[in-house]
Amino acid sequence: xxxxxxxxxxxxxxxxxxxxxxxxxxxxxxxxxxxxxxxxxxxxxxxxxxxxxxxxxxxxxxxxxxxxxxxxxxxxxxxxxxxxxxxxxxxxxxxxxxxxxxxxxxxxxxxxxxxxxxxxxxxxxxxxxxxxxxxxxxxxxxxxxxxxxxxxxxxxxxxxxxxxxxxxxxxxxxxxxxxxxxxxxxxxxxxxxxxxxxxxxxxxxxxxxxxxxxxxxxxxxxxxxxxxxxxxxxxxxxxxxxxxxxxxxxxxxxxxxxxxxxxxxxxxxxxxxxxxxxxxxxxxxxxxxxxxxxxxxx
Amino acid sequence: xxxxxxxxxxxxxxxxxxxxxxxxxxxxxxxxxxxxxxxxxxxxxxxxxxxxxxxxxxxxxxxxxxxxxxxxxxxxxxxxxxxxxxxxxxxxxxxxxxxxxxxxxxxxxxxxxxxxxxxxxxxxxxxxxxxxxxxxxxxxxxxxxxxxxxxxxxxxxxxxxxxxxxxxxxxxxxxxxxxxxxxxxxxxxxxxxxxxxxxxxxxxxxxxxxxxxxxxxxxxxxxxxxxxxxxxxxxxxxxxxxxxxxxxxxxxxxxxxxxxxxxxxxxxxxxxxxxxxxxxxxxxxxxxxxxxxxxxxxxxxxxxxxxxxxxxxxxxxx
Amino acid sequence: xxxxxxxxxxxxxxxxxxxxxxxxxxxxxxxxxxxxxxxxxxxxxxxxxxxxxxxxxxxxxxxxxxxxxxxxxxxxxxxxxxxxxxxxxxxxxxxxxxxxxxxxxxxxxxxxxxxxxxxxxxxxxxxxxxxxxxxxxxxxxxxxxxxxxxxxxxxxxxxxxxxxxxxxxxxxxxxxxxxxxxxxxxxxxxxxxxxxxxxxxxxxxxxxxxxxxxxxxxxxxxxxxxxxxxxxxxxxxxxxxxxxxxxxxxxxxxxxxxxxxxxxxxxxxxxxxxxxxxxxxxxxxxxxxxxxxxxxxxx
Numbered sequence: 001x002x003x004x005x006x007x008x009x010x011x012x013x014x015x016x017x018x019x020x021x022x023x024x025x026x027x028x029x030x031x032x033x034x035x036x037x038x039x040x041x042x043x044x045x046x047x048x049x050x051x052x053x054x055x056x057x058x059x060x061x062x063x064x065x066x067x068x069x070x071x072x073x074x075x076x077x078x079x080x081x082x083x084x085x086x087x088x089x090x091x092x093x094x095x096x097x098x099x100x101x102x103x104x105x106x107x108x109x110x111x112x113x114x115x116x117x118x119x120x121x122x123x124x125x126x127x128x129x130x131x132x133x134x135x136x137x138x139x140x141x142x143x144x145x146x147x148x149x150x151x152x153x154x155x156x157x158x159x160x161x162x163x164x165x166x167x168x169x170x171x172x173x174x175x176x177x178x179x180x181x182x183x184x185x186x187x188x189x190x191x192x193x194x195x196x197x198x199x200x201x202x203x204x205x206x207x208x209x210x211x212x213x214x215x216x217x218x219x220x221x222x223x224x225x226x227x228x229x230x231x232x233x234x235x236x237x238x239x240x241x242x243x244x245x246x247x248x249x250x251x252x253x254x255x256x257x258x259x260x261x262x263x264x265x266x267x268x269x270x271x272x273x274x275x276x277x278x279x280x281x282x283x284x285x286x287x288x289x290x291x292x293x294x295x296x297x298x
Numbered sequence: 299x300x301x302x303x304x305x306x307x308x309x310x311x312x313x314x315x316x317x318x319x320x321x322x323x324x325x326x327x328x329x330x331x332x333x334x335x336x337x338x339x340x341x342x343x344x345x346x347x348x349x350x351x352x353x354x355x356x357x358x359x360x361x362x363x364x365x366x367x368x369x370x371x372x373x374x375x376x377x378x379x380x381x382x383x384x385x386x387x388x389x390x391x392x393x394x395x396x397x398x399x400x401x402x403x404x405x406x407x408x409x410x411x412x413x414x415x416x417x418x419x420x421x422x423x424x425x426x427x428x429x430x431x432x433x434x435x436x437x438x439x440x441x442x443x444x445x446x447x448x449x450x451x452x453x454x455x456x457x458x459x460x461x462x463x464x465x466x467x468x469x470x471x472x473x474x475x476x477x478x479x480x481x482x483x484x485x486x487x488x489x490x491x492x493x494x495x496x497x498x499x500x501x502x503x504x505x506x507x508x509x510x511x512x513x514x515x516x517x518x519x520x521x522x523x524x525x526x527x528x529x530x531x532x533x534x535x536x537x538x539x540x541x542x543x544x545x546x547x548x549x550x551x552x553x554x555x556x557x558x559x560x561x562x563x564x565x566x567x568x569x570x571x572x573x574x575x576x577x578x579x580x581x582x583x584x585x586x587x588x589x590x591x592x593x594x595x596x597x598x599x600x601x602x603x604x605x606x607x608x609x610x611x612x613x614x615x616x
Numbered sequence: 617x618x619x620x621x622x623x624x625x626x627x628x629x630x631x632x633x634x635x636x637x638x639x640x641x642x643x644x645x646x647x648x649x650x651x652x653x654x655x656x657x658x659x660x661x662x663x664x665x666x667x668x669x670x671x672x673x674x675x676x677x678x679x680x681x682x683x684x685x686x687x688x689x690x691x692x693x694x695x696x697x698x699x700x701x702x703x704x705x706x707x708x709x710x711x712x713x714x715x716x717x718x719x720x721x722x723x724x725x726x727x728x729x730x731x732x733x734x735x736x737x738x739x740x741x742x743x744x745x746x747x748x749x750x751x752x753x754x755x756x757x758x759x760x761x762x763x764x765x766x767x768x769x770x771x772x773x774x775x776x777x778x779x780x781x782x783x784x785x786x787x788x789x790x791x792x793x794x795x796x797x798x799x800x801x802x803x804x805x806x807x808x809x810x811x812x813x814x815x816x817x818x819x820x821x822x823x824x825x826x827x828x829x830x831x832x833x834x835x836x837x838x839x840x841x842x843x844x845x846x847x848x849x850x851x852x853x854x855x856x857x858x859x860x861x862x863x864x865x866x867x868x869x870x871x872x873x874x875x876x877x878x879x880x881x882x883x884x885x886x887x888x889x890x891x892x893x894x895x896x897x898x899x900x901x902x903x904x905x906x907x908x909x910x911x912x913x914x915x
Contacts, residue, residue, distance in 0.1 A: 001727065002715035003780055004734035006773055010741065010749045017752040070651035078645040081425070087652055089900055094659055096896040098834025100864040101666065101885045107868055108878070109665045153658050176420060177461035177522070181474040182451030182529055184641035191473070196464055207740070214742025217836045217861075221868060242744045246837055266748045270741060277740035281733065437624025444627045445638050452626045479633050532626070 011270065018263040027264070032228045036255055044261050046241070046268060048228055053240040053269075055231070056144060056219065057212035060151035064159050064212075065205050067152070072163035077185050077193075088164060095157030103221030106150045107142065111222065114149075115141025119235050131234045140224075145234045147223040151212045159208040166200025167193050199283040206280035214273050216242035241269045370433075371396040371563050372417055372453070372533060377430035379412050379421055386412045386426065387587045394533070399555060399564040401578030401595065403571055405615065409587040410567045414535050417565065418453035419446040434533075454531035458538045460518030462510040462525075467502050470510045470521055474529035492524040496554055516547020520554060527562075534558065536566040540573065552577050571611065575599055583607045666889060669882035678883055683847060690884055692849045696764070696857035697833065699850055700843060703768025704832050708775035709825055715776075716783025716821075721809060732784065739777035743837040746774055751841035762844025762856035770838045775828035782824025786817035819906040823899050830895040834888060836861035860884045 023044045030047035071091060075084040119136065122145075126132040136143075170193045178188035194201065224237020225247060231238035245262050252259040370393030378388045387409035394400050394417075402410040415421045417432055419439060431438045439449045451474075462470050469476075471489040480488070493499040498520050502513065510521055519539060526534060536555070540548040555564055555577050568574050574581050575595060582592040583602075591598060591607045602608045609615060629635040678689035719731045750770035755762055790813045798812045799805075836859075844856030845866065867881035 001718070001723075001731055002711050003738050003777055004731055006711075006776065007734045007738045007741070009753075010738075010746065010773075013749055013753045014745075067651045067654055070648040071655065074645065074648035074651065078648060090659065091655060092900065093893060093896055094655065096830050096834070096892045097659075097662065098836075098861060098885075098888050098892060100834070100836045100861045100868075101662070101888060104864050104868040104881055104885055105662045105665060108669075109661070153655070156655055171461075173457055173459060173461045174463060176423065176455075177457060177463070178473070179423070179446075180418065180420065180450050180455035180457075181477075181525065182447050182454075183474070183477055184447050184637055186641040186644050187477055187637070191476075192463060210740045214740070214744070216742065216744035217865065221865075242742055245748060246744050246840070249841060263748065263752065266745045270745045273740050273742055273745070274737050277737050278733075280740075281736055435624050435626055437627055439627065441627075444624075445629070447638055447641075448627045448629060448634075477637065478631075 011267075014263055014267050014270065018260055018267060021260050021264070023261065023264070030230070034251075034255075034258060042257070046265060048230055049239055049241040049244055049265065050268075051230055052144075052223075052238040053213050053242065053272075055238065056147045056151055056223070056240055057209055059148045059234075060155065060212050061205065061209050063148070063152040064155045064208055068156055068159040068163050068204070068208075069201075071156070071160045072167050073189055076164055076167045077189055088161075091157050091160050094153065095161075099154060099215060099218040100221070102150050102154055103218040106146055106218065106222040110149070111141035111146060114143075114146050119145065123235075134233050134235060136233075136235045142222050142224040143235045143237045144223060144231050147219050147238075147240075148234070150218050150222055151215060154215060154218060155208040155211050158211055159204045162204030162207060163197075163201055166197040166204065169200065170196045203280040203283035206276055206283070210273050210276040210280065213240070213276070214242055214269065216240075216246035219243040220247045241265050245269070370394055371435070372565075373431075373433040373436075374413070374417070375431040375433060377413070377416060377428070377432060379409075379416055380427045380429070381424075385587055387416075387584070389430070390584075390589045392582055392589055392592050394563060394565055395580065396532075396563050397559060397561075398579040399559045399566060399577050400580045400582065401574035402565065402567045402582045402584060403569070403574050403610075404584035404590075405610065406569065408584040410584050411537055413584065413589075414537055414565060414567045415455075417533070417535055418450050418455055420450075420455065422446065451529055452531050453533040453535060454526035454529065455535045456519070456522050456526055456537065456539050459542045460515060460522050462513070462518050462521055464509065464511060466507045467510045467513065467521065468506040471525050471528050473525060478529075488528050492528040495527055495558075496520045496524040497550065498524055514547070516543050516550055519543060519547065519551055523551070523554060523558075527558075531562065533563045533565065536564065538567055538569060541569070548573075571599075583610060585610070663889065666882055666885050669879060670886035673876075673879055674883060674886070678880075679887075682849060683880065690860065690863065690880065690887065692847060692858040693860045693863045693884060694887070695849045696843070696846075696859040697861075699764055699853075699857065700767050700771055700839065700859055701829060701832055703765070703853075704771030704775050705825065705829055707769060707772025708779050708828055708832075711772070712776045712779030712824075712828075713783050713821065715780045716787060717809065719780075719784045720787035721805065721813070732781075735777045735780045735784070739781065743774055743835055746770055747838040747841040750838060754842060755844075760854065762842065763854050764843055764850050764857040765853040767839045767843025767857065767859070768853070770842045771832050771835065774835060774838050775832045778828040778831065779821070779824050782827070783817070783821050786820035786824075787813055789820075790816050819902060823903045823906070826895050826899045826902070830892045830899070833892055833895075834861060836865050840865060860888050864888075 026043050026045055028047060029043070029045035030051075031043040031045040032048055033043050035042045071087075075088050079087065115136075119141075122132055123134055127134070167189075174192050174196060175188055178192040179185075183191065219240055220243035223239060223243060225239045225243060228239055228244075245265055248258065248262060252262050372394040374390055374392050374394075377390045379386045390409075390413060402413060404410045412421060412426075416428060417439075421428060428440055432440060434449070434453065437444065439446075439453075463473065465473075468489055471492050472485050475485045475488055490499065493502065498517060501517060502521075505512070510518065513521060519542075523534070523539075539555075540551050543551065552573065555566065558564060559579070566574075566578065578595045580593065581595040581598040583590045583598060583604075583606075585606055591602055591604045593603070598607060599611055602611060629638060679694060680691055681689040682691040683689060683693075715731070715735075719728050719735075723731060747770060750766055750773075754760060754766035754769060758766075760766060787809075794812055794816065795808060798808045803811065839859055840862060843859060843862070845862055846856045846858050850857035861884075863884040864881045867877040870877035870881075872878050
């Protein structure tokens with residue numbers, strides 16, 4: 001019962017802390033302007049943060065899902081057992097690297113590369129796609145795309161391990177039945193394994209999503225975060241709910257209104273995370289053993 | 299090659315116990331018709347020519363009387379399968395005649411399933427090492443040039459437990475056809491005829507779109523057979539296909555096997571001797587990884603040559 | 617079809633489609649392998665860069681000296697991290713293991729389901745939310761201010777679900793035959809748990825604890841709001857403290873030209889990577905060996 005009590009306590013305390021203060025309908029809007037000491041002149045829309053959260057988490061989830069599927073399929077189906085296990089181990093090691101370290105690596109090492117090389121060439125090649133055309137980040141090389149990249153790497157170990165486990169748990173007889181009908185390995189993956197393991201794969205995607213949208217530190221370090229507006233392009237800086245809460249500590253200490261606002265932001269974030277996790281659980285039971293050895297919340 | 303591979307091929311097979319010696323091309327192993335005229339040897343497949351009277355030109359093989367040796371659609375030659383260094387079967391040779399039901403019997407752990415699974419390269423999935431040859435149409439299926447996909451298209455398999463996919467009844471049978479990119483018309487025609495063939499049609503015609511897992515165990519197993527037939531194999535390997543079925547389901551599957559044998563070659567592994575006696579034309583008895591005896595079922599059950607076979611048949615061990 | 621002309625004709629791809637299918641299968645095997653490059657490259661790049669920043673000026677004094685202004689080392693952070701992780705592990709292991717025992721062995725089925733659900737949801741709660749919860753409950757409400765104790769407690773809550781879940785799973789996975797054999801011999805539940813279930817489950821639980829520690833060591837979000845920051849080594853639990861992840865967070869955006877702060881951040885990062893990788897390797901070896909040793913029981 002302890003986990004339940006703790007979970008209940010977390011929710012209860014946050015609700016009490018917020019005092020259920022009503023910021024009005026603008027709370028769900030896209031206007032965010034904080035004027036210290038002047039509540040009348042401030043507006044507190046969470047919209048921009050939610051867009052940033054879903055944008056970064058969503059994009060990184062797409063990339064991570066593709067890569068993880070590739071990794072899982074090749075280690076379960078294509079690679080011989082030993083290299084397969086070895087590479088799985090290396091992927092698991094990625095999971096162990098702390099998020100602050102991804103953050104500092106992204107901030108110091110990757111950012112110049114993104115700003116000077118990757119983003120200009122992306123703009124040249126994919127400029128016609130919405131979001132890829134520019135403008136650049138106004139505050140230097142940090143921005144949405146870098147955050148997406150870091151998040152992708154951060155959630156890959158979790159999604160890969162979960163996907164590997166669910167692809168592997170497909171009954172051997174079914175796989176053999178597919179092969180015995182003259183299907184190639186790939187066709188068995190597509191038509192048998194992925195179909196039988198569908199629930200497990202979906203839960204992997206959802207748990208990865210939960211992980212990505214809750215990540216605060218690494219995102220706060222690389223996303224720029226200064227402009228609280230919808231990002232005009234993928235290169236521009238933006239902000240997420242989690243990274244905003246994390247980076248606003250100093251201000252929260254000073255302004256009670258902002259503190260309460262952040263508590264309510266936390267509640268929204270918690271609500272989203274709980275829903276995502278509950279949906280993920282509806283899909284599966286078995287995979288939780290793996291989730292245990294790779295972590296969930298950021 | 300006939301353009302329509304779906305048409306069943308009726309081929310009269312050689313008399314089961316007739317002794318025939320076969321000539322093989324020394325280079326590629328193609329069998330040369332027994333009535334090979336004297337004169338220089340020219341292989342019709344690889345084009346190898348050899349002068350008359352070359353001693354190596356036509357070494358006789360299979361000179362031991364083996365049932366149906368000449369017409370064997372599958373010819374297992376000196377086959378050993380090893381797990382690490384431990385042999386699961388060693389030095390097994392037998393010819394499976396076309397259009398017959400061949401049963402493989404023996405006590406558990408004797409290697410009968412391994413032998414069966416080596417006939418369509420299923421053993422490769424278990425990191426087992428294969429030595430020796432399995433010839434199909436005269437060609438070694440373990441040849442590096444041969445893709446297992448092609449082997450398994452022609453040599454289908456039915457497993458111990460029904461292995462239906464979690465899709466509809468219809469889609470289960472259509473599985474192999476979809477891979478081939480057949481048109482919907484062809485698929486429908488083939489699915490229906492495969493279901494007819496396995497006697498399932500009347501039972502499932504109203505529920506083609508229901509999940510296959512809602513069928514009974516026996517129906518599922520026949521669905522698996524229908525699914526295998528839909529890709530028009532020439533050989534059907536069955537690994538204890540009735541071991542998970544009730545008596546009624548077993549009866550149905552046995553009847554089906556009996557009926558299929560005119561159009562397909564069936565190899566069935568069974569631990570049930572009565573079943574072998576009921577359905578098989580030929581029976582192979584294996585013991586501790588070796589083929590002890592292979593002959594017509596009647597002979598195996600009535601006057602086996604080997605003491606070991608007799609002991610097993612009469613229930614002294616097993 | 618039995619004439620030599622048919623030699624192996626079924627074993628040669630007869631249609632373009634069949635040839636394409638087989639080719640595609642081979643190609644896709646290699647293409648998928650590219651994903652490993654996409655994942656391994658960042659891993660090596662990260663480790664390489666962190667080392668190249670951290671190692672040139674790395675020395676024992678970095679580990680043993682305290683940071684003073686622009687010079688000094690990581691001593692206060694190392695001490696703080698050790699204290700925090702010990703506190704967190706003690707809390708998480710105590711609560712998590714007992715909760716796991718209760719859930720796996722004593723709880724009625726509906727309670728068991730609920731507890732597992734809560735455990736999984738708790739693992740999915742973003743760390744920053746826990747941090748803010750701790751900030752309100754343990755920093756503001758108690759009037760403690762930032763304290764090591766608060767940091768340890770929140771870290772413990774963060775680690776709790778992982779230890780809880782591994783304990784629960786490890787005990788639930790003990791084969792029923794072992795349980796029946798034990799109870800049939802007349803032992804009661806407690807004896808069964810102590811003598812049979814625990815020894816079988818223990819290595820898995822240990823794996824869970826190590827794993828939770830590795831996660832806890834790398835977290836910054838729950839601590840920044842609770843443990844605060846201090847530039848001197850922590851003396852007692854009611855003081856704020858420095859910690860390695862906090863050091864990285866505090867110094868990561870100093871320009872390279874500005875003193876040793878950035879180097880110090882990378883040195884902290886390097887130290888963390890080493891510790892966490894060692895723990896992860898131990899976990900992998902432990903669980904591999906355990907799986908082999910118990911293969912017999914689970915057959």
